[in-house]
Amino acid sequence: MRITQGCFSFLPDLTDEQISRQVQYCLENGWAVNIEFTDDPHPRNNFWEMWGLPMFDLRDAAGVMMELNQCRKVYGDRYIRLSAFDSSHGWESVRLSFIVNRPKEEPGFRLERHEVAGRNIRYTTKSYAADRPEGRRYG
Amino acid sequence: MDMDTADMTDTVNLREELEAVGIEEILTQLDRELIGLAPVKTRIREIASLLLIERIRKRLNLTSEVPTLHMSFTGNPGTGKTTVALRIASILHRLGFVRRGQVVSVTRDELVGQYIGHTAPKTKEVLKKAMGGVLFIDEAYYLHRPDNERDYGQEAIEILLQVMESQREDLVVILAGYGDRMDKFFASNPGFRSRIAHHIDFPDYSEPELLAIAELMLGDMNYKFSADAREAFIRYIALRKTQPLFSNARSIRNALDRMRLRQANRLVADLDRVLTADDIMSLEASDVLASRVFLKDRSTVRSAEQARDR
Structure with a gap:
């Protein structure tokens, strides 16, 4: 099951050229682009790990692409996303975030139903991949 | 563009190319604002020409390498x-x-x-x-x-x-x-x-070039040398060049800063005087001659003593 989180996730995967153009758009808006990765892509998982430090004061997307390629070399079997942080007053939050790398196979999620008191049902989504230990979830 | 379209009959107007990128403007600005440095300017012109041709070659598909x-x-x-x-x-x-x-x-x-x-x-x-x-x-x-x-x-x-x-x-x-x-x-x-x-x-700057640099810097700051001060500054440059730690245009800029300080001091010393804009703009010979450089000139023995005492 293809995971759809952030921008562009209903489109075919972006090519490097397209990623680079998006990054350049972010930089021209003065946003700092960060690289994050995870192997637990649950939609409620807000805490992806960061690759390196946030990249402030960049002028050209080539710098971000350099880091992204290095991140792919190490964590190419996981989800990697770019997020663009706007530090200007009043925003101080992420303005754009999109997935730039995903595992070859995405096993998807199962829906668990808990029957609780009064025949109510509570739903939980669980990633099939997350059953395995960290670092061995994909491939 | 592929090789078929870029056949040998394609013509290129160099002047138009040059004007399109507007580097001529930067090069003339370089000539105007940087004094001396003739070999450097020649090299930069050469590099600029090479890159212009490289750019055209790339467009005509004659090269793909990034220089x-x-x-x-x-x-x-x-x-x-x-x-x-x-x-x-x-x-x-x-x-x-x-x-x-x-x-x-x-x-x-x-x-x-x-x-x-x-x-x-x-x-x-x-x-x-x-x-x-x-x-x-x-x-x-x-x-x-x-x-x-x-x-x-x-x-x-x-x-x-x-x-x-x-x-x-x-x-x-x-x-x-x-x-x-x-x-x-x-x-x-x-x-x-x-x-x-x-x-x-x-290359290092020659003495006339250093003087020209000084006058350019002063002009930018809306100052000027009086005739006497200019004479004195020519002597200053000649002396300063022989001393250790001479760093060309940077030394000149520092010297000018110190002279502005002395000028300001001189003007403030006489509070009752009515100043014209010209007074405030011009550096006098006394502002130049008060420099330590001249002190050493007058008596090398004494300056050696001072250096020891300092």
Whole structure:
């Protein structure tokens, strides 16, 4: 099951050229682009790990692409996303975030139903991949 | 464009090309604003012409290689290396050889870390900021410390070399430093020498050039020499040049700053006087002659004593 989180996730995967153009758009808006990765892509998982430090004061997307390629070399079997942080007053939050790398196979999620008191049902989504230990979830 | 369309009958109007990129403007500005430096200007014109032709060749599909543009600027302090680097960046930007045209100026401190594992992220951060522009490394020979083999400078050098080679289209590196020490640096790091296409040597300024620089600087600040002061300053330059630690245009700028200080002091000393704009603008001979340089001239023995006492 293809995971759809952030921008562009209903489109075919972006090519490097397209990623680079998006990054350049972010930089021209003065946003700092960060690289994050995870192997637990649950939609409620807000805490992806960061690759390196946030990249402030960049002028050209080539710098971000350099880091992204290095991140792919190490964590190419996981989800990697770019997020663009706007530090200007009043925003101080992420303005754009999109997935730039995903595992070859995405096993998807199962829906668990808990029957609780009064025949109510509570739903939980669980990633099939997350059953395995960290670092061995994909491939 | 493929080879069929770019047949040999395609004509190119060089003048139009030149005007389209607008580097002529930068080159004439360079001629006007930088005094002396004739060999440097010639080299820059040559490089600009080469790049213009390279650009046309690329459009006609005659070449696909990105030319190596890394440079090294050698010369004594204050000969205009940083200023020229800024101009080079805008020339490269106009010609489309760098995408953004910013200049990131760094020294050893910004590249080399303090402890193990600190250097690589630091160097990479600088490189990322310089992507799409020019990385200007001032006093680059400090990166290499031959007396300490565990120095982290070597790590920075390796990362630099790798990026200089693999991302030639993203970044231009300019190394700058004093001539003899840069020679030693290149001798111990042959990788750098071979990756640098243009070695440009900045000559020292002659005395009339230094005077012209001084007058240009004063003009920018809306000051001027009186006739006497100009005479005195000519003598000042001749004396200052013979003294140690002379750093060309930078020394001149510092001397001018001190003279402005003395002028202000002189004007404030006489509060009852009514000043004209001309008084406030002009530096007098006394402002120049009060310099320590002349003191040493009058009596070398006395200055030696003073140096000891100080």
